[in-house]
Amino acid sequence: MKTLGNFLLNLLKENPVFGLYLGICSTLAITTNLDNAIGMGVSVLIVLTISNIMISSIRKITPDEIRIPVYIIVIATLTKAIELLIKAFAPTIDAALGVYLPLIVVNCIILGRAEAYASKNNIWKSTLDGLNMGLAYTLSLAAMSIIRQILADGVLSLNNPFNSTLIFEINIIPAEYRIAIFKEPIGAFLTFAFLAAGVAAIQNATAKKAEVK
């Protein structure tokens, strides 16, 4: 229970997206509905975890001078493999994510974790770090997409990406009160700004508490 509490606290305090501003291009672009957010989040989670495992396992034989190109090769290979697999088995996700799928390569979270964590820690720790960060990223995307989808479409729904059957659908806002602008770039920027401000406010509050103590 304590670890779960720690995880949630860290999710707010050291959030890779809203706290550290990593990987925000794709966050802004694909969070128009929950399907895309989960698809993107899970893809990043898989690439991040496997890249952490691989980079950690070759950390002792990788020459220091060329470590960045080697990391890039590892990440690009994994990304392309995921892209091909998604194209083959979940074409609806591929159609929705489009070019943002190969752009996982330049998602700063992955190279950042490779350089800052996996290159210095053992395989087991790096795996946990990858899962942890990937989950935090997925949850951040999901939070943002839930807000945008509810405000713009008035419904919250989730489809099975492999055969595009509806898993659930809840109607929340009647058609005449929906705010279509949240589907647009403006809505993406606004939602992100308010979530980031919220995270900053929590960080400020905890920092103050620590000072008082």
Add this chain to the structure above:
Amino acid sequence: MAGLITLFISNVVISNVVLTKFLGMCPLLGVSRKSSSAVGMGLAVIFVIVGASIFTWTLYYTVLVPLNLQYMDLITFILVIAAFVQFVEMFLKKYSPALYKALGIYLPLITTNCVVLFVTLDNIIQGFDFVHMLVYSTAVPTGFMLVLYIFSTIRERLDQSNIPNAFKGNPIALIVAALMAAIFTSFAGLV
């Protein structure tokens, strides 16, 4: 010819890479504090994107396609971009120290700028021929530079305004981006 002009204008202002595709957000939030550095960064990005596009486009159609290695595109492109940036940096350092001083500090940042990889990939996805590729790969970073510059002039002002604590820094910058995106939607329908 008219098609090329349309392609250029629509990619500079209408489907602006920053405000509609959200690419290049990191440099936008990181570098855009001073208008002079915004121009420097913008010029460096234009140069690298045009160069990298010519390289990757040629490589794709003369090497990867004949060998049926299309699935190697991502690895090849990202390595070409990294190598190209490194090469430009070394070249400038040796032969044009003045230009190196002006652009040098931005060059290493460009490798991880997603606009570069996006343009090289999109050249292939859209199936552009050489001329369209050149126009497209000039237009996209020009749009990037335009937004970067406008953004930096606004941010110079923001630093002196009274902003709620939680919004200080990046959140207010994103609100500015939202308003800019709203303004840029009025360019739609221009072509």
Add this chain to the structure above:
Amino acid sequence: MKKIISLTLFLALASALAGAVLAGVNSITAPIIEEQKIAAVKATLKEIFPSATEFAEVKFEDASGKVNNVYEAKGQGFALKVTVQGYKDIITFLIGYDLNGEAVGFKVVSINDTPGIGMRIGDQEFADLVIGSSVPTPVDTLAGATVSSAAVVKGIEAAIVVFKTLAEY
């Protein structure tokens, strides 16, 4: 010097391994992706010609540059895939004509215009208008979504030109 060689070798080895991995993945996924593509095209064509069983891609000449692909539904008509510049982004749609030159089906494949305005041409209302039209009397623009629908109307006109070269009607 020795160092540079060993570094280069390491990178080359890494790239070769990467290539091998991707070749493996590609050999599994390539046929499935190809199948998916064909199945996706067939599914949309089926919406336009529900009773047709056989579709074939046909060669055609198009001066406007708007018509991408033409598919023949054996004995029933032709479906044309058209791309035009909409209000904000490009619009891709399929339009089907039977052998008498009557529009029998219309489906917007991709569109990204203003919600509530341009996006309305993806709705049933506009599809019904198009399906009521024919080669001699093309469809009119949609009030309230002029820019987007005018673009589509132009695309339909280009499709008609191509259709006339294919069907003896």
